[in-house]
Amino acid sequence: MIKTSCFEDYEIASSRQSFGRSIIEADIVLHAGQTGDFFPRHMDAEWVKTQEFKQRIAHGTLILCVAIGMTANEINPVAFAYGYDRVRFIRPAHIGDTITVTATISDKRDDPKRPDHGFVIEQVEARNQHGKIALACQHLYLLQRREVA
Amino acid sequence: MIKTSCFEDYEIASSRQSFGRSIIEADIVLHAGQTGDFFPRHMDAEWVKTQEFKQRIAHGTLILCVAIGMTANEINPVAFAYGYDRVRFIRPAHIGDTITVTATISDKRDDPKRPDHGFVIEQVEARNQHGKIALACQHLYLLQRREVA
Amino acid sequence: MIKTSCFEDYEIASSRQSFGRSIIEADIVLHAGQTGDFFPRHMDAEWVKTQEFKQRIAHGTLILCVAIGMTANEINPVAFAYGYDRVRFIRPAHIGDTITVTATISDKRDDPKRPDHGFVIEQVEARNQHGKIALACQHLYLLQRREVA
Amino acid sequence: MIKTSCFEDYEIASSRQSFGRSIIEADIVLHAGQTGDFFPRHMDAEWVKTQEFKQRIAHGTLILCVAIGMTANEINPVAFAYGYDRVRFIRPAHIGDTITVTATISDKRDDPKRPDHGFVIEQVEARNQHGKIALACQHLYLLQRREVA
C-alpha cells in the first residue's frame, strides 16, 4: 500500500509486528548461491555435527534480508532507505526456525546537511519461535518534513 | 581455503580486492522473491521511468549480501561474524552495473567482555564499474587472540 | 495486513489496483523450471522469430500466478480461496511487458450447501503497459457471513 | 514431441496419466517468491499448528501450475491454450504430498466466431498419494479443424 508519511508523522515508540516466516533448508542453499558463501557452517550437515551448534546455521545476511523484507509492506514515497546501524547477529538461526519481526521507532534526528529532511530510526528485532532475538539492527530512513512534502 | 588467523595477525590498513560481479535483472527479481520486497522501484520498469533514476534499482540488501559474499573466500575457524556498523547505501546499483569490493582492516578493538578475544573491523566498499561507491559498511569480526587459539 | 471482512462487507463494484511488475526473461525460464513446460514458444528465441508473435511468450500459468499474487496483499481470516472461473488468456505477455492488475467485486452468491457462508466473485484483469488486457479471470472466495464470523 | 492433432482427432473420454511429483517445502517458498504471496498459511510452520490443517499448505496457484505443467508433454502446433474453467481447490496439498494428474477429454464444442476451429475441453484432476483429488479444472484448447490444418 502507498501511504505518504512525513518526518513529523513518525512517533517514537510506535511499533509494528510482522507475520512469521519459517527458514527452510533451501533458503540457506539459495542464499549461498546468491552470495557465493558456501562455508561449511551453512552447507555441510556432517561437519556441523562436530561444532558448537550441531546443525547448520543461516547466513547472517539471509536473516537480515528476510527481516528487513518482512517490514517492507508499506510504500512511502517520501521515505528513503539510508542504511543500517548496529546490525548484530545475536543468536544463530537454524533450519526450521520461524522468524517474526518487530519494528519500533526508536529515535528521530535532524539531518544537518538537509534541513528539509530528518532521520527516523527504526529498531528492528527478529525473534525465533522461542521469543529469543536472533538479529537486531537499526534501520535508518531519511524522511521529508511536511512543509516540503 | 581454511586459514587460522588470530586477532594479532590482522594489520590495520591491509586490504583485499574482489573480482567483479555484474548485477543482473534476475538478481533483483530473485531477491524480491527471497525477501518479499516487490516495491515498484525494483520491479516496475515502466513506473521507474517517471522517477529520478529512470530505471529499476537493486535492493540495498541485495548489494549488501553480494558485497559481503564476495569477501567470503577464506574460512578462519577462530573468527566469528559479529555484525555490521554504518551500512550506507551511497549510490543506487542498476541492472548491468558491475560491482567490485575492497575490504580494508580499518580498526582493532578490545572486547571488554571477552579478554581472550578482540574485534577486528573491516571497511567494506562496493564500487560500480565507474569506480563510484554504491555501498559502504563496517564488518565486525570477533577474533580469538593467539594465546587462546 | 490482517483484516477480517465478512460476506456482508464486500460491495459489488468496489475495486482495487496493484502496482506494476515487469515480466523478465528469467521469470519465464524459472516458471518453465517449476512446471516442466519448456515448449519452444517460451524458451527458443530463434524459433519464435518464425512464428506469429516473433518473440517468446510467457506461460499462461505464469501470468495467472503473478496476477493473483499481486492481489494477495490482505489476509482475511474468514475468506477461503475456492477457485477460479473463466480464466482467459486474451493477449500474450512478452519479456519486458509490465503487468498491472485490477480486481473488482463483480458478484456475490449464496452457497446452497453452507447457509452461513457466501461466495464473493472478484473479476481480475491483468493489463500490460499499453493498457491492453493480457489475462482475465474470476476469483471465487468463500466468505463467512457476519453472524457466524 | 511434436504431434499435429486436429479438432477431429480428439475423442471424448480418451485419457492420459502423468507421472508423480512430490511437492517439497522449497516449491512453496519459491512460489511465494515468484508470486509475492507470503501468507502465513504457506510460510509459517508455527502459526499453522494453531490452524485446522496443522501444517503449511501449498498455494492453489502452485498446484495448478504444476498440474498443468505435468500435462504439457506434447507440442501440437495447431492447438492454442484458451483458458481454464471451473478451477477448484478441493483439498489442500501439503509438503511431501505427491501429485499425479489425469487429463480426460470431456467435451468438444464449436467456436461460433471461428468456424474453422473448435474447442476441446480436457478435464484435469490432480490427486495426492492417497488418490484424493486436490485440484480439478477444465483446460480449454482451441483446435484447428482438419480441413484448415
Next chain:
Amino acid sequence: MIKTSCFEDYEIASSRQSFGRSIIEADIVLHAGQTGDFFPRHMDAEWVKTQEFKQRIAHGTLILCVAIGMTANEINPVAFAYGYDRVRFIRPAHIGDTITVTATISDKRDDPKRPDHGFVIEQVEARNQHGKIALACQHLYLLQRREVA
C-alpha cells in the same frame, strides 16, 4: 513417456533431435549459484570485454546439463545412466545463444561383467543457432538385453 527398449532395440546411426533452448543471463548466474563457480568469465560483464570473447561465457557444466536434459524425454525402465566419455567444450556458449541437441546412437558394446546387459553409446552434440557445435560428448547407457528384460 515410458517406453521399454532393450539393448537389441537400439540401432546404430538412429538419431533424435531436440527443440531449441536459449541460454539466458540468469541461467549462468543461477548455475554459478548452484555450483559455487563465480569466476569472472561467467559473472563480470566488464572484465570479459578485455578478454578474447568480449562477453560472458556459460559454464561448461551448464551447457552439459542443459544438453543432457534436453535429451531426457523418454523413460526407459531397463536403461541406466552409466556415465559420459569424451565431454568436449568445443566452442563457448554466450548469453542469448540458442542450443539444439542431436543425439545419435554411435556404438554398442558388450559388458564383460554383466552378460545380460550391454552398453549403448549415444553421441550428443549441442549446436548453437549458427549450427556450430558448442559441446559434444558420448552418453553411456547400460541396457538390459531382451532375454532378461
Next chain:
Amino acid sequence: MIKTSCFEDYEIASSRQSFGRSIIEADIVLHAGQTGDFFPRHMDAEWVKTQEFKQRIAHGTLILCVAIGMTANEINPVAFAYGYDRVRFIRPAHIGDTITVTATISDKRDDPKRPDHGFVIEQVEARNQHGKIALACQHLYLLQRREVA
C-alpha cells in the same frame, strides 16, 4: 584467488580436498528445473519406494556440476577447461548425502596440435559421508607452458 600456474607447475599426484556440501531436496528439484529432467526417480517420493534404492536419487549431472564447482576455487588465467573423460556415476547420491571432493593430478600429456601447451588431467572423486565414491571423472585442462606464459 588468481594464481598463474603453468603446465610445468603441476605435479603428478599432488592433491587437494574440498569442504563438504550436503545435497538437499531442493537441489534436485531446482536441477530438474534447470535441465528439464523431471523423471520420477528424482521427483516422485512415492514411486521410488517401489524401486531398488527406496528413495529419490540426485541427477548424475547435478553431482557432476556440484563436484566440479567445489574444485573451482582458484583462477588460473593460463588454464582452459578442455573437457571431461570417463565420467562415471558409481553410486547414487540421495537427499541428505554430504559430498566432499578430492582432486588429484593424475597425468600430463603433450598437445600434438599446440606445442606451447600441454594437457593436465585431474582425477576428481566425489565421496559421500560414508567415504564411498559417488562420482569419478577426469577433468582435462589445457595449460600454457612456461616459456609462452
